[in-house]
Amino acid sequence: MWFLYFFNKITCFDEQKQIIKIFYKSLSPLEKVFRLWFAGENIYNIQRLLGLNYRQVDSAMQRIMQKTKYFYKNN
Numbered sequence: 097m098w099f100l101y102f103f104n105k106i107t108c109f110d111e112q113k114q115i116i117k118i119f120y121k122s123l124s125p126l127e128k129v130f131r132l133w134f135a136g137e138n139i140y141n142i143q144r145l146l147g148l149n150y151r152q153v154d155s156a157m158q159r160i161m162q163k164t165k166y167f168y169k170n171n
Contacts, residue, residue, distance in 0.1 A: 119167050126156045133157065 116134075123130055132142045143153045 127160050129156050130160050
């Protein structure tokens with residue numbers, strides 16, 4: 097019985113990975129900051145790591161949030 101629980105967890109994880117990959121492909125090059133944000137970085141660290149200003153990163157994050165809402169509404 098524990099095997100079924102473990103298998104279901106793996107299946108859910110694989111599905112989640114596929115969904116994230118599909119979503120990631122829909123982002124523009126600047127919106128790739130999503131990967132850093134998803135890894136736990138905050139806007140200030142992303143700005144520093146990529147050499148961008150705060151407004152660029154914040155705008156990209158806002159667009160990502162809009163695309164996220166659209167993506168999950170339509171998939």
